[in-house]
Amino acid sequence: MGNAADLSDFDRGQIVMARRLGRSISETATLVGCSRSTVVSTYAKWMNDGETSSRRHGVARLHDIKEKSHWRLSRMVKQNRSQTVAQLTAQYIARLSRIVLDHTVQWTLMDMGLRSKCLTPVPLLTKRHRQLRLHWAREHHDWSMGQ
Numbered sequence: 001m002g003n004a005a006d007l008s009d010f011d012r013g014q015i016v017m018a019r020r021l022g023r024s025i026s027e028t029a030t031l032v033g034c035s036r037s038t039v040v041s042t043y044a045k046w047m048n049d050g051e052t053s054s055r056r057h058g059v060a061r062l063h064d065i066k067e068k069s070h071w072r073l074s075r076m077v078k079q080n081r082s083q084t085v086a087q088l089t090a091q092y093i094a095r096l097s098r099i100v101l102d103h104t105v106q107w108t109l110m111d112m113g114l115r116s117k118c119l120t121p122v123p124l125l126t127k128r129h130r131q132l133r134l135h136w137a138r139e140h141h142d143w144s145m146g147q
Contacts, residue, residue: 012052065108
């Protein structure tokens with residue numbers, strides 16, 4: 001758990017209660033399983049505001065691209081695999097008349113398992129390599145699966 005936003009209400013309550021009972025910041029962090037800075041910020045929020053909720057409005061990523069539109073986006077990607085995210089976003093907006101951010105398209109593609117992969121340059125086969133492969137294949141053409 002990295003920050004206060006990752007904590008459940010129960011964990012936040014544990015932090016407040018442990019600190020009120022006199023436990024140290026390190027002990028409380030170990031008890032809850034979070035960082036010491038999270039303990040400090042959660043307890044300070046409770047002392048100042050009387051609440052431990054760290055819900056920040058407008059921070060979460062909105063799912064502007066609905067499940068039904070995922071297949072449309074994947075078809076756009078498969079039609080031209082060399083497009084950038086910005087180009088895909090512009091194409092998506094033009095086709096569906098919905099405003100979405102580049103970041104949203106990028107995250108949606110990653111959620112769908114579509115990631116860019118760079119080709120790895122490898123040396124081409126030489127004549128000698130080709131001859132050796134062909135020779136090996138001719139020697140082993142009658143092999144069975146058990147061999």
